[in-house]
Each structure stands twice: as structure tokens, then as C-alpha cells.
Amino acid sequence: MKLSQECTLLQNELKKFAQQVLAEKVDEIEKSCSLPTDNIKRLAEMGIVGAIIPESHGGAALDTIGFTVVLEEISKVCASTAFVIAVHNAFFAYPILKFGSEEMKKRYLPKAASGETIGGYALLKTAELEHGGSLNGPCLDGKNPFVLNAAANGPIVAAVPLTGPNGLNLYVIDTDTHGRKFTKTSKTVGLRSAGIGEYSFEKVQPLQANIIGEENQGQMIIDNMNSYARILLAAISLGIAQGAAEAAIKYAKERVQFGQPIVSFGMVRELIADMMVSIEAARHLVYEAALRVDRGEEYATAAAIAKLLAGRSATAVTTNAIQVYGGYGYMKDYPAERYFRDAQMLNVICSTPDEDKEIIAKNTI
Amino acid sequence: MDYFLSDEEKTLKEKARAVAENLVEPVHCEFDEKAEFPMEIVKEMGRRGLLKIFIPTEYGGTGAKIMDMCIACEEVSRICAGVATAYAVNALGSGPIVLFASEEQKKKYLPKIAVGELLCAFGLTEAQAGSDVANVQTTARKENGHYILNGVKQFISSGSLSDVYVILASTDKSRGARGISAFIVEKNTPGFSFGKEENKLGIRASTTTELVFEDCCIPAENLLGKEGMGFIYTMRNFDRARPGVGAIALGIAQGAYEVALEFLHQKNLLNNQYIQRVIADMATEVEAARALIYATARMIDAGGKNFTKEASFAKLYPADIAVKITNQAIELLGPHGLLTEYRVEKMLRDAKITQIYEGTNQIQRAQIAIELAREMGTKKRAGKV
Numbered sequence: 001m002k003l004s005q006e007c008t009l010l011q012n013e014l015k016k017f018a019q020q021v022l023a024e025k026v027d028e029i030e031k032s033c034s035l036p037t038d039n040i041k042r043l044a045e046m047g048i049v050g051a052i053i054p055e056s057h058g059g060a061a062l063d064t065i066g067f068t069v070v071l072e073e074i075s076k077v078c079a080s081t082a083f084v085i086a087v088h089n090a091f092f093a094y095p096i097l098k099f100g101s102e103e104m105k106k107r108y109l110p111k112a113a114s115g116e117t118i119g120g121y122a123l124l125k126t127a128e129l130e131h132g133g134s135l136n137g138p139c140l141d142g143k144n145p146f147v148l149n150a151a152a153n154g155p156i157v158a159a160v161p162l163t164g165p166n167g168l169n170l171y172v173i174d175t176d177t178h179g180r181k182f183t184k185t186s187k188t189v190g191l192r193s194a195g196i197g198e199y200s201f202e203k204v205q206p207l208q209a210n211i212i213g214e215e216n217q218g219q220m221i222i223d224n225m226n227s228y229a230r231i232l233l234a235a236i237s238l239g240i241a242q243g244a245a246e247a248a249i250k251y252a253k254e255r256v257q258f259g260q261p262i263v264s265f266g267m268v269r270e271l272i273a274d275m276m277v278s279i280e281a282a283r284h285l286v287y288e289a290a291l292r293v294d295r296g297e298e299y300a301t302a303a304a305i306a307k308l309l310a311g312r313s314a315t316a317v318t319t320n321a322i323q324v325y326g327g328y329g330y331m332k333d334y335p336a337e338r339y340f341r342d343a344q345m346l347n348v349i350c351s352t353p354d355e356d357k358e359i360i361a362k363n364t365i
Numbered sequence: 366m367d368y369f370l371s372d373e374e375k376t377l378k379e380k381a382r383a384v385a386e387n388l389v390e391p392v393h394c395e396f397d398e399k400a401e402f403p404m405e406i407v408k409e410m411g412r413r414g415l416l417k418i419f420i421p422t423e424y425g426g427t428g429a430k431i432m433d434m435c436i437a438c439e440e441v442s443r444i445c446a447g448v449a450t451a452y453a454v455n456a457l458g459s460g461p462i463v464l465f466a467s468e469e470q471k472k473k474y475l476p477k478i479a480v481g482e483l484l485c486a487f488g489l490t491e492a493q494a495g496s497d498v499a500n501v502q503t504t505a506r507k508e509n510g511h512y513i514l515n516g517v518k519q520f521i522s523s524g525s526l527s528d529v530y531v532i533l534a535s536t537d538k539s540r541g542a543r544g545i546s547a548f549i550v551e552k553n554t555p556g557f558s559f560g561k562e563e564n565k566l567g568i569r570a571s572t573t574t575e576l577v578f579e580d581c582c583i584p585a586e587n588l589l590g591k592e593g594m595g596f597i598y599t600m601r602n603f604d605r606a607r608p609g610v611g612a613i614a615l616g617i618a619q620g621a622y623e624v625a626l627e628f629l630h631q632k633n634l635l636n637n638q639y640i641q642r643v644i645a646d647m648a649t650e651v652e653a654a655r656a657l658i659y660a661t662a663r664m665i666d667a668g669g670k671n672f673t674k675e676a677s678f679a680k681l682y683p684a685d686i687a688v689k690i691t692n693q694a695i696e697l698l699g700p701h702g703l704l705t706e707y708r709v710e711k712m713l714r715d716a717k718i719t720q721i722y723e724g725t726n727q728i729q730r731a732q733i734a735i736e737l738a739r740e741m742g743t744k745k746r747a748g749k750v
Contacts, residue, residue: 123700145704146701187704188703188704188705189695189710256493257495257500258497258500262496265727267727267730268727319692319717322566322721323726323727326495326721326725327520327721327722329721330565330567330717330721331565333564337565337566340566340717341566344695344713347696348696348702354640
């Protein structure tokens, strides 16, 4: 797929950065299970951390296709780093930018653009909350084991249930909010250095000034931001699949069995061809969804299609990549198993394939 | 589905399930995280008669029935495939002794293996001999009534923790596969040590280690069967062991299916048709895998002669559905499925090995296709095609 010249330049810059800087550290970061703070700092210097934030708030004002390509390149090497940045933009900056008050934007976006704060998001689906609400207004009470960018301990976006049927408000819960506590890093199958963790909320009463959008608009805003996030997460899936495929192909050319490189065997070639078909299809869909956003077109369906296909593609491609490596693929000395674990995360975070299908069906029928 | 198991088989199934649920369940997460070998559990399985099933009755066992192995492996693997592997390796390791050893060797080892006094392992794979098993570089040189072993075995399950090892080494490099011989090597033999311990994606309770032979001198009577027959013994051993690998895969699939079903039930999601489609397919595929494994096991136990193809079926299909089903289980649980405490992510990590060990699924397919071509050749000769 042909990208604009500007986009290609950005792609090359990130490719170089990923290979020169991220590749060095990825094993160490993976082992430590801690946030890739140095990577984020470097990317902040490059203006990537505030990717979608407008220049007026100090951000890079990247278009969606640009950001997609950036995330893809980073994920080829270190999906955790890409994920932290995607979450920061899609689940924190995006709702404030699209639905927050001017005052809120001024308060949060410049710091988010410079990387001084890294925003997080408490997944609604995993929230174990008492149905809140009191005389003093909505209240967040309970815990959530699946807060994205939890370990950054910055401001997080969280839905707060309203008394009454199914209502939600969306708030920014600041780090120093009384009753908010980062309790632990969660043990997850992949993205182990993305700082996904558990928060406890003890009768947290969000500030009215921190509401994103209007009362009871929470679900609408979440749907909206999920649509946008799907494209970015799909881009990460795409990068994971591409990184895994490249590693597997390189290995298959070097590994000799039965007196020849295994890449000469039909069953290995088939695995490689299947990977390529799957990746290429995903790339077209992901780019198309991103370009729709940039052209100002309706993109919810395209985003769901891209997320579904790229997510499934990455789990299949990384499974095949391990298979190409054989026993070596199962060992932590090689990158295939990390790609495989990371791919699982992207496939179900934000939406599962079934949820994507429902969106596609609903919007198509 | 009712497979009309015999009373003995039902008792065995219950016994294995009790071990899995009472002993393995409480520790499997910790063993996975710390990559800790379940020595006490394997020993206890020996005390409870679960290692006997790999051994013929004449040597203190219960008949070395493939069906028994499959039943026990599935039950343990339903809770933890790492522990199941640590357990099942004893079947793979004792297999060549059961099939090809001398009377003396059998008497020496099998009764002790049957009670778990001796644990055993199988050393074939090397850095350059993975799928290409005939490319064994380890050598055994005959000298003054001894064999001197040199070389490094790689990725050996339960290496360093087993007492008895069946080792494949070349006694005549000029003859390639026909120059490979099998040997029994005991732990603590001078010149036999353990190298790198692998850090793996899954089945982390099963230790995977290098075996290092440096002028390791063993008595000539430790040769297993005849010189030059090692490769054939290996294939025969694999034919009997592969349904067991299938059963380990089946156990993982069954476990993941159960976790998913329970989760969906609790969340009241079983009336959602997206979910109905997936869970119905899961249930069907698990049962299909079980039926295939049981049919193969019954065929072998009934004295079937050539079952190479069927053994590959019984490994290939369950392994593929185990990866598919564990993957789907994660999707069904959503973000919960990504968290270790919900168990299915470990099951996925564990499942992946079943497509790789004891012959990758690509090797199984090649094996099946070779058998099919052979059958066509036989038919042609008989004038049927």
C-alpha cells in the first residue's frame, strides 16, 4: 500500500529507532516486567508520545495513518512500548480532546503531549464495582484488575456507574485523588512491561470539573473512543505479526535440517505464505480504517473489521512463527514466544472478535 | 460421551483425577511461575499406582496399555500439562525398555520404574537433530567391553531429575540412521552431566535440560537391543507414545473448555448465539479428539500391527484443537482470560508445546502422507488400483 512521502519518512525514522534503540532493550524490559520508561522518554523527545494531541497543546498532531505506521514499527520490536503510547493517546488524550472542556484540555493535554504524565484507562468490562452513587453524586467503589498504563500512576480515565439504569459518567481520576490506589501490577499473558495493573477505589468521588462530556454520556464516549482505539490496537497487532514473521523467516533460512535450510520445505513455505497473506490483508484493512478517520469519513465499521482481522491475524501468525522455530520457538531465548503472548493481549483488549463482529453486523444490516 | 470404560479404567480415571484436583490444582500456578519440577507429586503418583500403568504385568505393572496412559494423561493435563508431561515422560523413557530390552534389563529397571523408585527420561533430540532425528551427532564408541559416549542432548524433558535415561547415539556414522543405537545410562555415571536448563513459554513445571556426555563410559550390556536399531526403536516407541501426547493436548482442551463454560455460565452469557457457536464447536472438537485418541489406543492395545498413521492422527488433531480451543477460551473470557488467575492463558502457553514435541505437527503430517503413499503402493501391487 502506498503511503504519502511524509508518512514514509516517519516510518523510516521509527524503523531506525526501533532497530537501534528498542531492540537493544526489549529482552531486559521484558524480564523486568516494568514500564519502558526510557523508551517513552526517547519517544517523547521525538514528539511521538503526544501523537494525536494538537500543536496548540504541544502535541505532534499526527494524522491517524501516521500514528498507525509509527505504532506498527514500534510493535515490530517492542509491543509493550507501543501499547503504552497507544493507550495514552486513545484512552486518555482522545476522550479529553474530543469531549472534554477547554479548561480540561489545558489542564491535561500539554503534560500528556510532553510525556510528563502518562494517562491510563480502567477497562469497564473488568471493573468490580459496587453500584455507586450517593447524595454527593457518583462514586467509584471497588477494584479493577485491568487498568491500562496503571503502573505509570498518572491520571486515569474511568467510567463511574450512575444510580439508575445503565448510566455512566466518564471522569479523569487524578493521581492524588483520595481513595484511589495502585495496588499491583497484574500478571498477564503478554505485554508484560506495559504496566497493566490493579487499582482499588475506595469511595472515590470524582470532581465535577473532571467529567468528560456531559452527564450520562459515558457509554457514548466509550463507544466513540473504542472505535478510534481499535485502529491503533490493530496497528500494534499488525506490527507484532510482521515482527514475528520476519524473525521466523530469518530463522528458517538459517536452520538446516535434513541437509537443507528448512525454508526449502513445502510445509514451512506454506506457513510462511499463510503468514504473508494474513499480514497483508490486515495491513490493508488497518490502513484503510486509519485513512477513513483522516478523510473525516465514518469509520466505526472499518475499525471493527481492522481490529478483528489484525487481532486474529497476529494470534495465527505468531502461532505459526513458533511452529517455524520448532522447539526453539518455545524457549525464551528466542523472540517468537513473546510475540505470541503479546498477540493474545491485543486480540481481546478493547473488543473481542465476537464484539467486533457484532459491531460489523449491526452497522451493516 | 460414554466410552464404556472398564471398571479398572474407571478406577484409574478417578485416581488420576484425584491426584490432579487434590495435589496438582493447589500448586500448579506456583510451579508454572517458578518453573518448579513436581517431584513430590510424581513420586506420590508412583505410590498411588499411576506409574505402574506404563509397565507390563510381569514386571510389576498393569499391562502397559496405551488406553490407560491416555486416560491418566488427560486427567492430569486437564489441570496442568506441565505436571502431566513430567509424569508422561516416564512412559516415553520406559517404552524402549519395555519393548526392546533384554530380560535382565527389564528385571533390573521396570519393577522400580513401576513404583516410582526410578524415574526415567528419553534422550534423542540434539541441536542439529530436531525434526531430523536421524542426524544424531552423539557417538558411542565400543572399547574393551564398554561404550564411550560423547555428545550433547538438547531439550530433554525431566533431564537432571530422572534416574534412568534411554540415550540415542551413533555407533556407526557411515550408516546414518541405521548406525544409531540405544543405550541405558544411569544418573551419576562419570562423564554424564547436565547442561543448560531451558526457560520456556509453557509446561514450565516440566524441566527441560541438556544432557552432556564427555567420555562417559557405560558397560556394554547397557546397549538396548541390537546395535544399529536405535532409530527403529525410536519410531516404534513414538508410535506408542504419540496418543499420550494427544491425551495431554486433549486434557488441556478439556480444561480450557470447562473454565470457559463455567465463566460464561456465571456471567449468564450462554444464551448469546455468538457464544453458543463457539462453545458448541469446542465441545464437539474436544469429543472428536477424545474419540480419535481412544480408538487409536484401543487399536494398539488390541494388538494392531502397523499403527504409525493412527498414532500420528491421535497426536496431530488433539494438538491443533488444543491450541485453537485455548485461544478461543481467552477470547470468550475477554480481558479476564489474559490474567493468569483465570487459568486459560497458561493453558494456551502449555497447549503450544503439543504441536511441537514428539515430532512437530508438520512431521506428523509428513508421516501420515508417507503412510498413505505406502498404502497406495501396496494396493497397486495387489492390483487394486
